[in-house]
Amino acid sequence: MSQQILILDFGSQYTQLIARRVRELNVYCEIHPFNKVPKLTPDVKGVILSGSPCSVRDNGAPSVDMSAFEKVPVLGVCYGAQLIAHLGGGNVLPSQMREYGRARLSTLNHHNDLLKEMTLDTQVWMSHADTIAAVPSNFEIIATTPSVAVAAFKVKDKAVWGIQFHPEVTHTTEGKNLLRNFVVHICGCAQDWTPDQFVESTIADLKAKLGNDQVVMALSGGVDSTVAATLIHKAIGKNLHCIFVDNGLLRKNEFQQVLDSYQHMGLNIKGVDAREKFYAALKDLTEPEAKRKAIGRTFIEVFDEEAHLIQDVKWLGQGTIYPDVIESVSVNGPSQTIKSHHNVGGLPEKMKLKIVEPLNTLFKDEVRIVGKTLGIDPTILGRHPFPGPGLGIRILGDITADKVRILQEVDSIFIGGLRESGLYDKVWQAGAMLLPVQSVGVMGDERTYERVVSLRAVTSTDGMTADWAHLPYEFLANVSSDIINKVKGVNRVVYDISSKPPATIEWE
Incomplete structure (x- = not known):
């Protein structure tokens, strides 16, 4: 140690x-x-x-x-x-x-x-x-x-x-x-706790702990789960079984893009298309916490079903990072629930597996540094945080496949615009919200009564506090025009200028 x-x-x-x-x-x-x-x-x-x-x-x-x-x-x-x-x-x-x-x-x-x-x-x-x-x-x-x-x-x-x-x-x-x-x-500390040293010692520890056991892990395409899976993979190779679930609430084309990127990394991964199960579970739900719980419950059911197809699984890998650990044992006990955690919290109890969390001593910025040391693709390490419930908490009100399609198109134009303009890496997180209101508009000579979307981009270092990103007016004007002209069903775009606190980054 x-x-x-x-x-x-x-x-x-x-x-x-x-x-x-x-x-x-x-x-x-x-x-x-x-x-x-x-x-x-x-x-x-x-x-x-x-x-x-x-x-x-x-x-x-x-x-x-x-x-x-x-x-x-x-x-x-x-x-x-x-x-x-x-x-x-x-x-x-x-x-x-x-x-x-x-x-x-x-x-x-x-x-x-x-x-x-x-x-x-x-x-x-x-x-x-x-x-x-x-x-x-x-x-x-x-x-x-x-x-x-x-x-x-x-x-x-x-x-x-x-x-x-x-x-x-x-x-x-x-x-x-x-x-x-x-x-x-x-204190005389030696300053020898480096990313290289962490990777070397963690892989050695994982080899000793896991031996020849089988490990199953859910991947999301995000930084934490990717780095955790890479460390475990380097320790036990094909004995790590990764599962990536399409909940129907991912970004446009994200399911295939993430699968491709993981296969290029040599990970043993299976993609599961469970969109219809999630849409059925979410039918007619409008309350944010009810939607989160339905998404979490359905994910556990799908993941558990897939995990049981693998023989002799003893461990569940998770991308838990140090702030999650600290908050669960805070001075006054776990913090008040603002919204339920989107991680796979119910899995260990249901599946009766032991937990392996190779990143549970690292902060988010340290996870990215370790990922760089491991040679993980910079586009994955630089990816904005994306909520576990995905677009399910960016569609206010009930969720339908058509609403998901609309928001995926809007989000794709916004995120693509940020990348093309060199702004993506200057913001901590960005996305679009589909609002449960419609507004009057005019397209050509016709009166329209269509949906409103809100764009959200924030700057932050850790997500605990955040300021709204002061994106250039010209950029916002171009993105707004693109969205209204290209996405059928949207006729108004607004930009969220609320900071955290008092607002949260997500709307739900």
Whole structure:
């Protein structure tokens, strides 16, 4: 196992970002809830305590036994720093004003290992309602801002530091320096957790775990399932059986295109045309969650039926990635359901198979890097995320084969236009929604009363937050004209300019 940093999550919105910054230093790290601290093994070289929306002064405020970390360096970030000060006998009070946004370090102890090679007056990012008003006598203040007397501290007799600002956000201009100082120089991590090393060790682990067993896996054409399948295939070859189901809700020509691309990769894959089963299951359903559940249930039935045709299957492969794992064991338990997950969640219980998830320690951007290391086609790695229920949640209201045809044509023109204009790789995700309304129009000398489609394109790094993509007006005008002229049944095109939050990327 690689050397690693343990990150304890107290509920901060930035916790995953801390992990990503540590990973960028080629050091492995894991996030665990503050109330589920794992036993420290020799490979754990340091601990980071995250921020939190809570106050250390609250009754039942999240806390941790610091004595568990006596043998490794500790860095407290924001709430983590306040907690260290509070547990040590310091005084944490409400700030005179909420300190949120950019600040500058007006004093800085360059001799301290944590702050080496950082510059005086460097910009940092604050996000806190409390402040450390007084530190215990064995604490040394090592940085301040004009309004924050304790911007950073060191416990004199221990390898324990606290910082009031967030080094993981880009607004802290030298945050990466600080994290490198802690992770590499103070904790002594070797920076050997690389994509090449991950691929090599993962394939070796998969060979040992799976042996000569048979594995079945559903593929979607997306990045995660493709990279996971490639890793398993490299470990066990033809003992991996891949199934790609056409649910009738894919993009235009996608079923054949995806099958062709997988066969060129040498994967043992079977395509299953189950369109009519899905349309029957969706008949007359209009409520979004009911549609999702019908799609998920039908997928499980089809996949289970196909999997039973394979002899002696013992494992189910999945493309689960690290954010899925983190969210299932979050500080306060699984997050509130905004919409049911589109993964194959019910399969393991139904099929009584063991699970193999080779990507469950990686973030999305890391999955793409590993895919590149594996030599996977860049067009697959650069593919926009596409929801599991597909066009089923982009057709608002009930679903019919004719509505699917209309939306496939619209989507094809929009996505094709993005590719031709060099805009595809500049947006995180794009697609079209078929709205349950009709509008009056004029084509030639005739009055029309036809459907409205909304185009949606967003920019993002991880899909957790997103801004609407500011596509050129000329591009939108050309795409709109193409859609109205070429797609029978559509006479109006609108563009969605909502960001996430408050809107979600998909409409359903």
